[in-house]
Amino acid sequence: MSVFSLTTPTATTADTAAPTLAIRHLTVRYRQTEALSDISVEIQAGEQVAIAGPNGAGKSTLLKAIAGLQPITAGEIRYFGAERAAPNSIAYVPQRLQVDWRFPVSVSDVVLMGRVGRIGLLRRPSRHDRLLAQRALERVGLAAFADRQIGQLSGGQQQRVFLARALAQEARLLLMDEPLVGLDIPSQDEIFRALAALRAEGVTILTALHDLQQAARYFDRVMLLNRRLIACAPAREAFTAANLVATYGGHLHLLSSGDGLLTVADTCCHPNLDGTL
Ligand code: ADP
Ligand code: MG
Secondary structure (H helix, E strand, C coil): CCCCCCCCCCCCCCCCCCCCEEEEEEEEECCCCEEEEEEEEEECCCCEEEEECCCCCCHHHHHHHHHCCCCCCEEEEEECCECCCCCCCEEEECCHHHCCCCCCCEHHHHHHHHHHHHHCCCCCCCHHHHHHHHHHHHHCCCHHHCCCEHHHCCHHHHHHHHHHHHHHHCCCEEEEECCCCCCCHHHHHHHHHHHHHHHHCCCEEEEECCCHHHHHHHCCEEEEEECEEEEEECHHHHCCHHHHHHHHHHHCCEEECCCCCEEECCCCCCCCCCCCC
């Protein structure tokens, strides 16, 4: 998959009162594996939801199904009450390993590409488009990097470029697959700051994440997934011993932290190395 593929399913009429996402009885089967089994959940506009679960739990599959990149075996996903999402309303950021960072484009080019769906492939970006792209880079703290080649940036900076692209695209729903893998703590903090900027814009965010403490701290709800949906609730409600055992099974290490929250370490985590999406 290239850096530039965006999900732009055809528009149908959207119902503004409807949830951003309504997933009903979603099942996704690969040839041998049932990756997701009868998932039903609703995500409201502006919510930030972390998706947690062990390796192979179906986190990437769920994000790809929502992005329209993964065929659904059964069930349905509705976007703003409609069968399909409006063009450019979804931004999907794949795992870092699945992106070719040698591609010779500048940071501002990548962000401007978020405008392509709005301005059309053949029209040149207007001043307005450039201004939006520049403002998006400022929001994620990367204004000074606009002319750098994307491959020269650190992992955390690259992730923030994609957040800026989602902002420039004026996406209403941002899907991110393990954006923190391989990042040092300061870079992770930068990502969370950038996510706060998106929150201020009312963007709905779904992020696959391994660290349950980060999930509890930065997200409105945590979806615990292990092929089945175990819970999708604020961390305090979701992180019961029963839910954590159902999610992590044998990999479970329960720890209680100062504020009484249970935390878990699983024995993960190597993102798919085969380059598949
Ligand atoms: P996670 O992101 O939570 O690690 P995935 O969605 O990548 O989980 O995978 C869920 C299950 O589906 C795993 O058992 C995985 O091996 C399988 N799977 C994922 N992608 C494919 C594929 N392209 N073909 C066949 N099986 C797949
Ligand atoms: Mg994954």
